[in-house]
Amino acid sequence: MVNKIKKRYNEIPLTVKVSTSYAVCSILQKCLSFITLPLFTRLLTTEQYGQYTIYSSWSGILMIFLTLNLAYGSFQTAMVKFEEKRNEYITAIQG
Incomplete structure (x- = not known):
């Protein structure tokens, strides 16, 4: 079995x-x-929860621009597709 x-x-x-x-x-x-x-x-007051929500929103927006969302699609696909040349691909993406 x-x-x-x-x-x-x-x-x-x-x-x-x-x-x-x-x-x-x-x-x-x-x-x-x-x-x-x-x-x-x-657990949080309305003001504290609002501050947390604003921080979380800004964090999400900045992550899109700072990381170019490479980890959310193309990077995983490339790690499978270019299995033999992973280091070269990572170097090219970082450049």
């Missing part, structure tokens, strides 16, 4: 495995933020 599962798992393409794990982690991250929202609203 275990050998059948391992064999079937090994037949799945690497891109499918990576994208599935990325999707699952993304969903878990959204669920955690949804669960912690009531805690924040009850």
Whole structure:
């Protein structure tokens, strides 16, 4: 039984495995933020929660421009596509 599962798992393409794990982690991250929202609203005052929300918004906006969102799509794809030349790809992206 275990050998059948391992064999079937090994037949799945690497891109499918990576994208599935990325999707699952993304969903878990959204669920955690949804669960912690009531805690924040009850523990913080309205002013403190507003400051936190503004900070979080600015952080999200700045991350888009500072990182060019390379970690949210092209980088993972490239790590799979250019498996033999990862260091060269990372150097080119950083440049």
